[in-house]
Amino acid sequence: MSSMAKQAQQRVGLLQGTLDMLILRTLLYGPAHGHQIGKHIQRTTNEFLQMQHGSLYPALHRLERRGWVVSRWETAPDRNREFKYYRLTNKGRKQLVAEESQWKHMAEAVARVMWPAAEEN
Amino acid sequence: MNWWQFKKRDADLERELRSDLELEEEEQRESGISEGEARYAALRAFGNPTVIREQTRAIWSWNWLESLSRDLRFSLRTLRRTPGFTVIAILVMALGIGANVSLFTVVRGVLLTPLPFHDPDRLVMLYEAGLLGDDSTGSNVVSGGMYAEWKNQNRSYSSLALAKGIRVGLSGSGGQLPEKLNSALFSWDMLRTLGVQPALGRDFTLADDSPGANGTVLLSWGLWKRRFGANPGILNQTIFLDAQPYTVIGVMPKWFDFPDSSTQLWTPVYQENPEDVMTSFSNHQFRVVGRLKPGISASQGVADLSLISERVHNEHLNDPFVFRSASSRPLLEHLVGEIKKPLYLLLEATFCLLLIACLNVANLQVARAAARRKELAIRTALGGSWLRLIGERLMECLLLSASGGALGLLLAFAALHWLTQTRSDMSRVESIHIDGVVAAFTVGVIALCALFSGLIAAFSISDKRILSALHDGSRSGSGGSARASLRKVLLALEVGLTVILLIGAGLLLKSYERLRSADMGCITQDVITMHLGIPDARYATPAQRANFYDTLLDRVRALPGVDAAGFATVVPGQGYQMDWTFSIVEHPPLPQGSGQFALSRWADPKYFHAMGIPILRGRTFDAGKRLDAANEVIISQSFANQYFPGEEPLGRHLRGNGRNAAVIVGIVGDTRYEIGEAPRPVQYYPLDAGVENVGTLVIRSSHDLEQFALPVQRIVSEMDRDLPVSDVLTMNQLLGKSILDQSFNTALLVAFATVSLVLAAVGLFGVMSYIATQRTTEIGIRVALGAKRDQVMRNMLLDGMRPAVFGLVVGLAASLEAGQLLRDLLYEIKPLDPAVYAAVAATLLAVAAFACIVPAWRASRLDPMQALRAE
Numbered sequence: 001m002s003s004m005a006k007q008a009q010q011r012v013g014l015l016q017g018t019l020d021m022l023i024l025r026t027l028l029y030g031p032a033h034g035h036q037i038g039k040h041i042q043r044t045t046n047e048f049l050q051m052q053h054g055s056l057y058p059a060l061h062r063l064e065r066r067g068w069v070v071s072r073w074e075t076a077p078d079r080n081r082e083f084k085y086y087r088l089t090n091k092g093r094k095q096l097v098a099e100e101s102q103w104k105h106m107a108e109a110v111a112r113v114m115w116p117a118a119e120e121n
Numbered sequence: 122m123n124w125w126q127f128k129k130r131d132a133d134l135e136r137e138l139r140s141d142l143e144l145e146e147e148e149q150r151e152s153g154i155s156e157g158e159a160r161y162a163a164l165r166a167f168g169n170p171t172v173i174r175e176q177t178r179a180i181w182s183w184n185w186l187e188s189l190s191r192d193l194r195f196s197l198r199t200l201r202r203t204p205g206f207t208v209i210a211i212l213v214m215a216l217g218i219g220a221n222v223s224l225f226t227v228v229r230g231v232l233l234t235p236l237p238f239h240d241p242d243r244l245v246m247l248y249e250a251g252l253l254g255d256d257s258t259g260s261n262v263v264s265g266g267m268y269a270e271w272k273n274q275n276r277s278y279s280s281l282a283l284a285k286g287i288r289v290g291l292s293g294s295g296g297q298l299p300e301k302l303n304s305a306l307f308s309w310d311m312l313r314t315l316g317v318q319p320a321l322g323r324d325f326t327l328a329d330d331s332p333g334a335n336g337t338v339l340l341s342w343g344l345w346k347r348r349f350g351a352n353p354g355i356l357n358q359t360i361f362l363d364a365q366p367y368t369v370i371g372v373m374p375k376w377f378d379f380p381d382s383s384t385q386l387w388t389p390v391y392q393e394n395p396e397d398v399m400t401s402f403s404n405h406q407f408r409v410v411g412r413l414k415p416g417i418s419a420s421q422g423v424a425d426l427s428l429i430s431e432r433v434h435n436e437h438l439n440d441p442f443v444f445r446s447a448s449s450r451p452l453l454e455h456l457v458g459e460i461k462k463p464l465y466l467l468l469e470a471t472f473c474l475l476l477i478a479c480l481n482v483a484n485l486q487v488a489r490a491a492a493r494r495k496e497l498a499i500r501t502a503l504g505g506s507w508l509r510l511i512g513e514r515l516m517e518c519l520l521l522s523a524s525g526g527a528l529g530l531l532l533a534f535a536a537l538h539w540l541t542q543t544r545s546d547m548s549r550v551e552s553i554h555i556d557g558v559v560a561a562f563t564v565g566v567i568a569l570c571a572l573f574s575g576l577i578a579a580f581s582i583s584d585k586r587i588l589s590a591l592h593d594g595s596r597s598g599s600g601g602s603a604r605a606s607l608r609k610v611l612l613a614l615e616v617g618l619t620v621i622l623l624i625g626a627g628l629l630l631k632s633y634e635r636l637r638s639a640d641m642g643c644i645t646q647d648v649i650t651m652h653l654g655i656p657d658a659r660y661a662t663p664a665q666r667a668n669f670y671d672t673l674l675d676r677v678r679a680l681p682g683v684d685a686a687g688f689a690t691v692v693p694g695q696g697y698q699m700d701w702t703f704s705i706v707e708h709p710p711l712p713q714g715s716g717q718f719a720l721s722r723w724a725d726p727k728y729f730h731a732m733g734i735p736i737l738r739g740r741t742f743d744a745g746k747r748l749d750a751a752n753e754v755i756i757s758q759s760f761a762n763q764y765f766p767g768e769e770p771l772g773r774h775l776r777g778n779g780r781n782a783a784v785i786v787g788i789v790g791d792t793r794y795e796i797g798e799a800p801r802p803v804q805y806y807p808l809d810a811g812v813e814n815v816g817t818l819v820i821r822s823s824h825d826l827e828q829f830a831l832p833v834q835r836i837v838s839e840m841d842r843d844l845p846v847s848d849v850l851t852m853n854q855l856l857g858k859s860i861l862d863q864s865f866n867t868a869l870l871v872a873f874a875t876v877s878l879v880l881a882a883v884g885l886f887g888v889m890s891y892i893a894t895q896r897t898t899e900i901g902i903r904v905a906l907g908a909k910r911d912q913v914m915r916n917m918l919l920d921g922m923r924p925a926v927f928g929l930v931v932g933l934a935a936s937l938e939a940g941q942l943l944r945d946l947l948y949e950i951k952p953l954d955p956a957v958y959a960a961v962a963a964t965l966l967a968v969a970a971f972a973c974i975v976p977a978w979r980a981s982r983l984d985p986m987q988a989l990r991a992e
Contacts, residue, residue: 033137033140033141033144034137034141053167054172054173054176055176057137057138057173057176058173058176058177058179058180060177061177061180062180065180079144079147081140083140083141084136084137084140084141
């Protein structure tokens with residue numbers, strides 16, 4: 001039982017970092033509400049990343065709590081209704097830069113291990 | 122974030138999810154899906170909004186509190202469902218925690234709180250020490266002469282002060298009766314040495330404390346309130362103590378109770394005492410308090426004083442009763458030295474009791490966990506985490522110990538109130554009170570109990586057994602045996618601890634019995650004693666004193682119902698009180714530097730008859746010889762044995778303490794000056810010499826003893842209006858008072874042991890009943906297959922007795938060690954008293970068997986058909 005719980009935690013942990021980055025990157029285009037963000041990520045990755053709302057909303061609230069995004073209720077231009085819009089803060093922008101470079105390093109490092117021949121070419 | 126903010130955020134989240142979900146639904150509809158389908162499609166794409174809400178909410182850190190309150194609600198519900206268990210567990214905890222908190226409060230107040238004096242760590246009690254006569258001692262009261270030498274010559278103490286407890290008669294005034302009070306003589310600088318100021322008025326001055334000065338007195342707060350109505354106008358008024366005028370110069374603070382809590386007055390010592398007492402080196406009777414100079418250690422101080430003593434000793438080589446060294450103890454230790462050991466012992470006992478209480482609650486919890494194993498297994502299977510289950514267990518135990526602790530605190534309040542009322546004689550009893558530290562201690566104990574019992578219970582639910590629990594739940598042949606074995610271990614521990622307590626209690630009880638039945642050497646039934654003192658001021662000459670005694674005794678003997686009456690300065694059981702040096706005229710002089718002393722008493726001729734002290738040889742005093750003509754002495758049996766070995770003592774002469782030689786006219790039986798102390802040699806001098814002015818009147822009668830108090834009081838007040846009669850006690854009460862400590866300790870320990878025995882029995886009964894229920898099916902099958910019922914019963918009994926026997930063995934072994942702690946508190950028995958050990962073992966086995974026999978019997982009476990159908 002306890003080992004299962006550990007596994008679950010690891011999966012969330014892996015996604016969490018990337019999900020945060022993806023959300024921040026999406027918000028770089030401008031304010032968006034939860035549904036839009038989810039849809040955007042899903043569409044941009046050609047539906048490769050099926051957005052789990054179960055992790056999206058906790059992630060949004062986590063980002064807000066850390067001060068990387070702020071939220072406000074605003075009327076959507078195309079619908080005559082209010083949605084909760086998230087927008088990037090300066091702190092969030094800096095975080096995005098940091099996470100991006102971290103991710104890059106990580107990807108490069110992984111690549112070096114996985115495809116050493118490509119490196120030599 | 123506070124509660125309403127949290128609420129607002131929750132509503133906000135719900136709105137966010139709803140609006141996003143609606144949007145999803147609209148989009149689904151826009152993509153051409155029918156109205157009804159769109160909702161489900163949206164939900165499918167979106168996920169369960171409630172779960173999302175839960176997960177998102179967890180981000181806002183209030184979650185732990187929520188889960189805590191859920192645990193709390195759940196635990197409360199569980200506990201409410203089993204009120205029997207809950208009430209028992211709370212009571213058990215309340216007993217354990219209450220006992221611990223009270224004892225801790227007492228230990229803290231009496232032993233750990235610093236004395237309420239200025240810089241109390243530098244205060245020491247000083248004693249004379251070393252060889253004296255044929256004896257040697259580590260701490261003896263100090264002579265006035267030595268004190269003066271110490272005071273003048275030492276370089277280690279910033280001040281040395283003198284104290285002595287006495288009793289004085291306060292004359293009646295304004296319609297109030299005369300009364301006898303405990304008082305203390307202080308040197309003028311005692312309060313300065315302690316660093317204490319009177320609450321009202323002024324301290325003694327050097328001028329007050331010199332021979333020939335006018336009498337001055339400080340009142341205790343209590344006496345001032347009780348006797349003088351707390352009237353500040355009492356300052357500079359005159360009161361009469363032992364018929365002498367004293368000017369009230371001040372009132373001490375309420376808390377001040379030096380040298381002991383019964384002291385109600387203080388007067389200056391040099392003003393009061395004759396000069397020869399204050400300059401003598403061989404008349405030891407004072408307590409000396411010193412304040413060490415900064416930077417000087419206690420041992421340096423003692424070395425300094427010892428040097429002075431040594432020099433004085435060498436200057437008085439012809440006097441064998443001059444000490445040659447000094448010793449000291451911290452003042453606090455002097456004041457509480459005697460109760461330190463019993464208090465710590467009782468604290469240990471209460472700790473044992475608490476441990477037993479925790480084990481018992483844990484045991485009950487394990488049993489409940491066993492009964493709820495299917496519920497727990499299902500919850501685990503459904504994804505309830507193990508931590509949650511442990512959390513719930515801990516929460517239950519915390520609830521139990523917190524309620525128990527609250528109740529225990531009430532118990533402690535009551536117990537401490539009772540203690541301070543009944544044991545006002547205990548030193549520093551006034552500093553016992555429940556304060557912040559005690560409250561913190563209580564909280565700590567509660568947390569510890571919860572953790573201890575909770576963890577034991579929690580670890581009995583191991584996740585590995587979940588599946589097997591679900592398996593063997595359907596047909597339990599030997600189900601839950603592992604849990605039962607955990608309970609057996611707990612039980613064995615409990616029984617072991619109980620045995621230790623029982624042995625301790627048994628030893629103290631036996632020792633107390635020995636004490637109570639110790640032969641005092643005199644009659645203890647049908648005798649009443651009354652304390653009486655005649656002031657020097659009004660009875661200045663020996664003739665006046667002798668006349669007073671004669672008249673008093675004549676009139677008392679004439680009272681109807683009085684079988685016999687007598688008067689002595691000190692009666693058996695009243696303590697050591699006084700000794701006198703003596704020499705035997707017919708013996709060659711002792712070598713220089715050695716001397717003899719023995720307890721000294723003054724008695725009237727009929728005292729021995731009244732007290733039932735047998736006259737073994739010779740006769741009692743000649744009633745016709747009075748005053749200077751009263752030149753007789755009576756010695757006790759052990760006096761004769763020690764100082765006249767193989768010799769006829771009758772007719773020999775004793776020269777006591779510089780008096781004229783007296784002829785030995787009789788030998789009487791030995792008596793004990795204190796219960797629990799071996800008899801010592803005693804020399805009795807005739808009361809009719811008129812030397813002594815305080816003593817105890819004894820009346821023997823086969824009638825109701827208490828009825829003599831009033832007539833005697835009337836006789837005394839007719840003889841002298843200002844004379845108080847005090848301490849009206851039957852001989853039994855007097856002796857009981859002198860062993861109050863022992864009876865108190867014994868009673869407490871016996872109570873603790875009894876409670877723990879009951880707890881252990883309850884535990885055994887619970888385990889046995891549980892095992893019996895567990896094995897219902899098995900027993901049913903056995904009986905169905907032809908097992909004999911008495912065989913089943915024997916099996917069950919053995920099963921239950923095993924942990925008891927195991928615990929008994931462990932407990933007995935541990936008691937061998939623990940009993941040594943009691944060594945100093947025992948009278949005439951060894952810590953390894955076999956009778957006590959045997960009695961405890963027998964009691965425990967009997968109780969254990971009794972606790973096991975009901976469930977075992979019930980199991981053996983099982984109807985096999987019913988047993989097999991039970992599942």
